[in-house]
Amino acid sequence: MINKDFMNKLFDVKGKVALVTGATGALGKAVCIGYGLAGMKVMVTGRKEDTCKALCNELEAQGIECGYSTGDPxxxxxVIKVVNDTVTKFGEINVLVTSAGYNKPQPIVEQELSTWKQIMDSDVQGTWLYCKYVGEQMIKQGKGGKVILVSSARSKMGMANYTGYCTAKGGIDLMAQSLACEWSAKYKINVNTINPTVFRSDLTEWMFDPASEVYKNFLKRLPIGRLGEPEDFVGPCIFLASSASDFMTGANIATDGGYWAN
Structure with a gap:
């Protein structure tokens, strides 16, 4: 029934426990801050203890309840250690966001197999492992859950020198769809992806120069007329963590300024 109580709870995520991988990256950090200020408890994870600890301190300074645990996804x-640390600190896991990833664009004839495997391990294997062990925990809890896999607009659009990254992100889209079939009806665990285009980070800052030909050419493909900022992804992640998305699973959510439309 649609009433005031229903509407008040629709986007309410207060008290939920979120585990965010790649938390110290631009997207992961934005999600951690957004979730925390919305009243969620946030578990920060990444490879480096100093950056994870610094982010957790930054969140706590804003009144956000958080913890951190380090490890390679x-x-x-x-992964098992991080999941166990999260449950030890907060008692449960309600939301998983996998924003850890890696890319090294190269022509296929020049790319070493070891580099391609590094892309696949970081992007696909890491996502699969977190889905496996967080999924196991959510099933044990018996309360359902929300799993949000960070994919890319490149998951459905090829690009020269991206045989590793495009393949990996296409796999993540299909992983979400497969898990939706496996989990959603049986365990009430929704699994979706967000698919961003280029957004501002330390690695992409050079692309945001309005005088750059790269910037001008890229903007021709974006109907919204600008590149993405980290805060652009907080809204979709709140939506996918809340009951507002209860009837959505196996979806690939374009968070791309219209890139797929052009």
């Missing part, structure tokens, strides 16, 4: 033992 592509290493099974590390």
């Amino acid at each position: 592509a290493v099974e033992a590390d």
Whole structure:
């Protein structure tokens, strides 16, 4: 029934526990801050203790309840440790956001197999491992859950020198759809992706120069008329963590300024 109580709770995420991988990156940090200020408890994870601890301190300074645990998302033992640390600190996990990833664009004939495997391990294996062990925890809890996999607009559009990244992100889209079939009806766990285009980070800052030909050419493909900012992804992540998205699973959510439309 649509009433005042229903509407008040529709986007309410207060008290939920979120585990965010790649939390110290531009997108992961924005999601951590957004979730925390919306009243969620946030578990920060990444490879480096100093950056994870610094982010957790920054969140706590804003009144956000958080913790951190370090590990490589592509290493099974590390993932198990992070999941266990999250449950030990907060008692449960309600939301998973996998924003850890890696890319190294190169022509296929020049790229070493080891580099391609590094892309696949970081982007695909790491996502799969977190889905496996957080999913196991959510199933054990018996309360459902929300799983948000960070994919890319490149998951459905090829690009020269991107045989690793495009392949990896296409796999993440299909992973979400497969898990939706596996989990949603049986366990009430919704699994969706967000698919961003270029957004501002330390690695992409050079692309935001309005005088740059790269910037001008890229803007021709974006109907919204600008590149993405980290805060542009907080809204979709709140939506996918809330009951407002309860009837959505297996979806690939374009967070791309219209890139797929052009």
